[in-house]
Amino acid sequence: MSAHTEETLVLVKPDGVERGLTGEILRRIESKGYEIVDLRMVTPTRDLLAAHYAEHEGKPFFEPLVEFMASGPVVAVRVRGQRVIEGFRSLAGTTDPTTAAPGTIRGDLGRDWGAPVQRNLVHGSDAPESAARELGLWFA
Ligand code: IDP
Numbered sequence: 781m782s783a784h785t786e787e788t789l790v791l792v793k794p795d796g797v798e799r800g801l802t803g804e805i806l807r808r809i810e811s812k813g814y815e816i817v818d819l820r821m822v823t824p825t826r827d828l829l830a831a832h833y834a835e836h837e838g839k840p841f842f843e844p845l846v847e848f849m850a851s852g853p854v855v856a857v858r859v860r861g862q863r864v865i866e867g868f869r870s871l872a873g874t875t876d877p878t879t880a881a882p883g884t885i886r887g888d889l890g891r892d893w894g895a896p897v898q899r900n901l902v903h904g905s906d907a908p909e910s911a912a913r914e915l916g917l918w919f920a
Pocket residue numbers: 836841845874875895896897898899900902903904906
């Protein structure tokens with residue numbers, strides 16, 4: 781493992797699983813050359829989601845976000861690669877799927893179903909510290 785090899789947490793959110801896009805999302809990760817090293821499907825508890833999204837507690841979208849994320853199965857993926865944390869964020873595209881760039885997961889496959897911004901198909905850790913923390917929560 782080189783000094784720049786990292787691991788990140790990717791979640792296929794309930795909208796992605798329900799729409800049958802898990803395979804397409806994993807395909808994009810693998811096609812980029814990243815390695816899937818662990819994977820599990822789980823319907824997350826509120827406690828897990830509150831810990832995962834702790835940085836957003838108190839924001840107006842927090843409660844609806846937790847409710848949405850607990851609404852069905854999520855696929856949690858441990859992904860490894862050179863600079864994969866920022867690399868996956870780039871594959872995912874910006875947060876709002878309506879305006880995310882074409883070519884990205886959110887830009888190509890996401891849309892304004894239900895609440896604006898919320899259903900954007902995937903989560904990706906945003907820094908080495910959050911990746912370590914989130915991987916510990918989902919792959920305890
Ligand atoms: P990110 O997933 O691109 O890192 P964050 O700002 O960390 O975006 O927000 C976490 C998640 O909360 C988003 O992926 C999205 O599902 C939801 N979210 C963020 N901002 C809004 C909003 O303004 N309205 C509704 N949901 C939001």
